[in-house]
Amino acid sequence: MSETMTDFARATQDILVAGQRMDARGWVPATAGNISRRLPDGRIAITRSGCHKGFLQAADVITVDDAGKPHRSGDKPSAETLLHCQIYQQDPTAGAVLHGHSVAATVLSMVEKGPALHLADYEVLKVFEGQTTHETSVPVPLFENDQDIARLAQVVAPSFGSMAAGYIIRGHGVYVWGKDMPTALARLEGLEFLLACLLERRKLGL
DSSP states (O other): OOHHHHHHHHHHHHHHHHHHHHHHTTSSOTTOOEEEEEOTTSOEEEEBTTOOGGGOOGGGEEEEOTTSOBSSTTOOBOTTHHHHHHHHHHOTTOOEEEEEOOHHHHHHHHHOOSSEEEEESOGGGGGSTTOOOSSOEEEEEEEOOOSOHHHHHHHHGGGTTSOTTOEEETTTEEEEEESSHHHHHHHHHHHHHHHHHHHHHHHTTO
């Protein structure tokens, strides 16, 4: 097995495990969400369009270039592949990207009228890069949903560098990334926990 194939096999395994973990928590219902990992040679391993993330097989992971173009004719990546590519281009340290559709992210992003959700005073905030205390507030930017992904990417672009907890597309879901898959998963789990807390507090009128 070549070194390139070995890298792809490892990335595929990371993606399959992440899909199962996200599915178990109800963050990728039906065929929602997408998962990717950057390979050492610059290619991006990403889930095919239309696959249930809880039942991914190795054949459901393909590779695209940094512009989102599949390397093999006939492969169809997620419609949102450009958002993954954008993250890798904007953050050279990013090694994995996760996109999920949880109830909390969907509901909160639809009812919040401001440009961001603010997460403050939670111990779990320390999972995000640069956070060393619970005595802080971390904004999670909200962007309007748009079926034109290239146009949506242009809207998101100016916020890079100030999205420690990722971002949310209104009525759609979250984007979180990290240096590797374990880091990205930890940040996603932290963000989803905090969003669930925020939703519960709003239900209680707090």
